[in-house]
Amino acid sequence: MEVVTEMSGNKISVLLVGIGGYGNKYVEELLYHQDRSTFEIAGVVDINPERCSYVQELKDRSIPFYTDMASFYESSRADLAIISTPIQYHSEQVCLALSQGSHVLCEKPIAATVQDAQKMMEMQKKTGKFVAVGYNLSFNAQIQELKRHIAAGLFGRPKRMKTLVLWRRGLDYFGSGWKGRKKGANGEWILDSVVHNATSHFLHNMFYLIGPRPNESAKPVEVTAELYRANDIETFDTCALKVNTDQGVDIFFYASHTILGNAGPVFTLEFEKAVITFYEGKDDNKITAVFHDGTEKVYPSTNTSALADKLRTCIAAAATGADEIPCGLEAAYPQLLCVNAVMDAIPEVPGFEPHLVHHDEDTDAIWVESLEETLWLCYDKWQLPAQAGAKWAAEAKAVDLAGYRVFKG
Numbered sequence: 004m005e006v007v008t009e010m011s012g013n014k015i016s017v018l019l020v021g022i023g024g025y026g027n028k029y030v031e032e033l034l035y036h037q038d039r040s041t042f043e044i045a046g047v048v049d050i051n052p053e054r055c056s057y058v059q060e061l062k063d064r065s066i067p068f069y070t071d072m073a074s075f076y077e078s079s080r081a082d083l084a085i086i087s088t089p090i091q092y093h094s095e096q097v098c099l100a101l102s103q104g105s106h107v108l109c110e111k112p113i114a115a116t117v118q119d120a121q122k123m124m125e126m127q128k129k130t131g132k133f134v135a136v137g138y139n140l141s142f143n144a145q146i147q148e149l150k151r152h153i154a155a156g157l158f159g160r161p162k163r164m165k166t167l168v169l170w171r172r173g174l175d176y177f178g179s180g181w182k183g184r185k186k187g188a189n190g191e192w193i194l195d196s197v198v199h200n201a202t203s204h205f206l207h208n209m210f211y212l213i214g215p216r217p218n219e220s221a222k223p224v225e226v227t228a229e230l231y232r233a234n235d236i237e238t239f240d241t242c243a244l245k246v247n248t249d250q251g252v253d254i255f256f257y258a259s260h261t262i263l264g265n266a267g268p269v270f271t272l273e274f275e276k277a278v279i280t281f282y283e284g285k286d287d288n289k290i291t292a293v294f295h296d297g298t299e300k301v302y303p304s305t306n307t308s309a310l311a312d313k314l315r316t317c318i319a320a321a322a323t324g325a326d327e328i329p330c331g332l333e334a335a336y337p338q339l340l341c342v343n344a345v346m347d348a349i350p351e352v353p354g355f356e357p358h359l360v361h362h363d364e365d366t367d368a369i370w371v372e373s374l375e376e377t378l379w380l381c382y383d384k385w386q387l388p389a390q391a392g393a394k395w396a397a398e399a400k401a402v403d404l405a406g407y408r409v410f411k412g
């Protein structure tokens with residue numbers, strides 16, 4: 004029996020998959036902020052919906068709840084499925100939604116492995132529906148304008164770029180069941196890490212900004228990595244990467260969850276004719292390009308919510324059937340490719356020397372002595388920690404990405 008919810012007409016129907024955690028924010032945005040004349044919520048799928056703060060509001064609106072997607076699709080349909088579940092479910096859930104005729108907005112990263120992502124790409128091509136990958140910056144007008152100007156050659160050829168993100172995460176974060184894990188209970192890859200979850204946005208953003216076309220990123224050809232672990236996890240909570248792209252651009256990325264002082268993202272993008280900088284939380288979050296002749300071009304922050312940007316774009320695209328969304332599977336793939344390759348290259352992540360690792364009572368977080376200073380130094384010098392002479396650094400490992408198609412683990 005077809006489930007009839009509160010609307011029809013030209014509104015698109017939306018299925019929400021995963022409404023606890025980050026999914027809470029999608030629910031809040033849809034219930035209270037997005038234009039309700041453009042969509043209806045056709046159903047919710049979550050194995051534990053009570054983690055969502057808006058369960059009662061959803062029930063009051065007679066929105067049906069399910070514990071798996073197949074049950075929803077047995078009796079209903081959706082123009083757009085929004086998937087905010089842990090990484091290990093993305094591939095299967097996105098493929099199922101596509102096969103049932105839904106467009107998809109899937110949270111970042113695409114999936115656990117490159118082979119998962121390839122399956123999603125095949126299914127996407129077969130069905131002709133879109134899959135948007137929820138990288139916040141890629142749906143934002145400030146970044147879109149900058150990307151357009153880079154592609155138009157305003158700053159000349161890209162030369163090198165770097166981003167640093169120091170975001171402390173406490174013990175409760177890693178205790179969530181899947182954060183910092185390699186595999187799930189049934190042996191499925193998760194591969195969650197500092198660069199495959201919270202800070203993935205900013206590695207992706209560098210590839211994305213210099214991609215030659217709107218829904219396209221630069222192609223990485225080699226990655227050199229140092230990975231470190233201070234928390235009791237299976238993957239890593241600090242990384243320093245150097246990626247070379249097919250356009251000959253060197254991309255440096257530094258991220259850690261095991262520091263005391265949060266900072267960034269901060270980035271510097273060097274082009275033939277200008278240097279572009281950004282420091283989150285400073286200078287009204289403007290992105291500033293300074294040309295070599297001293298002139299400036301400023302990209303003001305839009306001050307919009309990332310959730311609102313993503314939803315507005317995907318609801319409109321689902322309504323018109325447009326297949327051009329700002330960030331799809333292909334554009335999001337380079338981040339996943341690099342992360343899989345470095346994990347294959349460094350299967351056993353080194354820990355820090357125990358005397359450097361401390362627990363901070365106030366934040367209930369693990370932090371590593373001198374790490375913050377070292378990563379800032381590396382950022383300043385365009386180097387990896389081993390090259391910069393950090394005493395605790397392990398030798399960096401380089402991986403050729405040509406032909407890398409399967410994460411073996």
Ligand SMILES: NC(=O)c1ccc[n+]([C@@H]2O[C@H](COP(=O)([O-])OP(=O)(O)OC[C@H]3O[C@@H](n4cnc5c(N)ncnc54)[C@H](O)[C@@H]3O)[C@@H](O)[C@H]2O)c1
Nearest residue numbers: 021022023024025026048049050051087088089110111112
């Ligand atoms: N764009 C962003 O800024 C941003 C921020 C945070 C998280 N995320 C992404 O959102 C996704 C979820 O992360 P989280 O931290 O919210 O996770 P979480 O574990 O806190 O929440 C996941 C939700 O999915 C539900 N769930 C788990 N397995 C399910 C299944 N098989 N079917 C249906 N529901 C299931 C859980 O019950 C929970 O409600 C990840 O991909 C993460 O990277 C994105």
